[in-house]
Amino acid sequence: MRAASVLAVNAGSSTLKFGLYDGEGVAMWQGQFSGLEPGGTPAAPFEAGPPVGAEPLPWALAALRLRLQAERHSPLAVVHRVVHGGARADAVLPVSAALLAELETRTPLAPLHQPHNLEGVRAFALAFPALPQLVCFDTAFHATLPALEQWLPLPQRLHAQGIRRYGFHGLSYQHALQCLRRCGAAVEGRALLAHLGGGASVCATEAGASVACSMGFSALDGLMMGTRCGSLDPGVLLHLMRQGWDLERLEALLHRESGLRGVSGLSGDWRTLRASRDAQAAFALALFTHRLRRELGAQLALLGGLDLLAFTGGIGEHDALLREQAAQALACTGLRLDPHANAAAQGERVQPIHAEGSPVQAWVVPADEGRVAALAAWDWLRQGEDARHA
Template identity: 40%
Template sequence: MNRAIVVFNAGSTSLKFAAYAVEAGGALSMLCVGRIDSMQGDPHFVVKNAAGKPWDAHEWGEGHAIDHRTALPFIIAWLEANLAGTKVVAAGHRVVLGGTRFEAPVRIEGDVLDYLDSLAAMEPSHQPFNVHGARAFAEAFPGLPQVACFDTSFHRTMPEVAQTYAVPQDVRDAGVRHWGYHGISYDYISRQVPKFAPAARRVIVAHLGGGASMCAMLDGKSVETTMGFAGVSGLPMATRSGDVPPGALFYLLRRKLFDDATLEKMLYERSGLLGLSGISGDMRVLQESADPRAVAAIESFVYAMTKYAGAYATVLGGLDAFVFTAGIGENSVPLRAALCGKLAWLGVKLDAQANTSGGPRISTPDSGVSVWVIPTNEELMIAQHTLALI
């Protein structure tokens, strides 16, 4: 019987998964990846094989809402029916926030889920759904071990001064601090950088996708990151605002243009590249558009990255390597070129041909800072942590 680990990322109306075979010696190899979308309206399941080719699909029918208690057993049953001789032995879950209690991945047992649920008010767009998925799995498969991996854990190596906001102690005690996110991705990239640039100690990584952030690393450890208390601050993103002055938000509330719920929805769903352009939050759409608003939105994104890169180079005391990762970072040739041009003062010299071909190295041999395109793999990182804890 072959053993498999399944990784889940539970959202409000979606459930993403990836399955990995546990090979001899503890190596992991991908079996398939898939998702169930539109769970509350028109749920449909799709899965691809390890090569990325479509494998199977299923639809429940429009108006046939399902929840995680239905979706999770369906996925496990499909896996064990379609992967001959394979038995799921554990599940790993992406959970955005581990709080002060969990600074590393943890087995889900005892009061772990109750504690994680208590943090939902800090990051309501992801945390409650991540926890709900883990609860549903525990109810359906009480005998299978589960592991929670946190986006915040990687950033707990930031110096205390970088984690602390200048607010009173009672406010800090309530959980207001610089948490940082995308940590699972940064954890993975930190382990890949030595394979490409073994001498690089001072590294900036740009995780650029629908959600976007940057992280300054020293010797593979996080020392600063752009996302702060919640996943809405830092860089402008597809539909999330990035940094907005608190005074502007107080103003909108005083004017009664928003209440707390509609203000949060505006900042998370109507802002960022979408808000700036009025066209789309998709970088691909904006780069194909000649509309001046699309051009301005991209320029704003590059400006924010330039500003943070300069600050982080100062925090690090210099810069040895810069890494692009995630959907935009791995695929947008013009965006990488634009940022590298802004960082020429740091010694960055772009190899245009290498950039067009996607790297992995996209800087010239004599560049003062080596620049790389390294694909991230959050699912594999979660699977590895899960295997280590079961």
């Protein structure tokens, strides 16, 4: 008989990532369906029949359900990553119609993620009707942000409507801190954590709690990203509106046509740009690095010193040159990387990359938001069991 497990899922616009985790948060099985976007070529991480006569997402769920049955896996719950939970600080919540309706109102603030996250919740509820459906929020980790970090310099009535800074990538930052704590790293001090991938942000923590994040009201803010612009003078939007740009055109510009893709004119994929000899591709990488160094410096000033720097996410785990250039911006803290350790780190495991004697630690941590969500789901299940036996 297979060990008890929970199924953690992350539904995106073209992918469905999943993982089975035991009660200790150990991944028993992980995989990803791809090509689920309209017109895409669906692909499964295992042998599965073609999606004849079926939409890609229901096909993927049907294939997953059959594979779980064949492997005799019987998860106790399904837990979903949801990007924007608003001001909620809950680690995990059971899905309800009221909760889904509330989360729908957050869709304009994370249009690349939220609608697909919620579509995944509904699809799994249909495919696995006997299992509890739970949600975890990327924003919940940042509930500890101080008021000065939350507030935007707008009229108070707008703050009362929820227009404030929330922060994102919280599940990734939680996972990084959990891994680093197990390794005895200096996470209880002043830390800068960089989640660098198609979406990118920097988070400052003290004693393991978020005190600043480069992302704010929406997942557009902060660092330059794969296709998102990051921080932008709002005067640019006013200027374009005066030229006749409507809401849909502006949304497309900010979310899908900017960042690395827009600046390079080639691609939003970091690996493609690294491999290119095109001068504009090189400039896009340089601009990304410049804005990362700038944000690290800003959050360093808020912390007033530094004990640890950590990189996670696809770019953060695999690009040694970017890590070196980012660390150079923090040389004033005494941070020194070990060039051999930095070159060797590729995200396969939690790995220190600081030089011997460096007063500031530096680490590379493989991202695994699913593990954080799974552990939260296990806590929820155990609390329910305790209540039933009370």
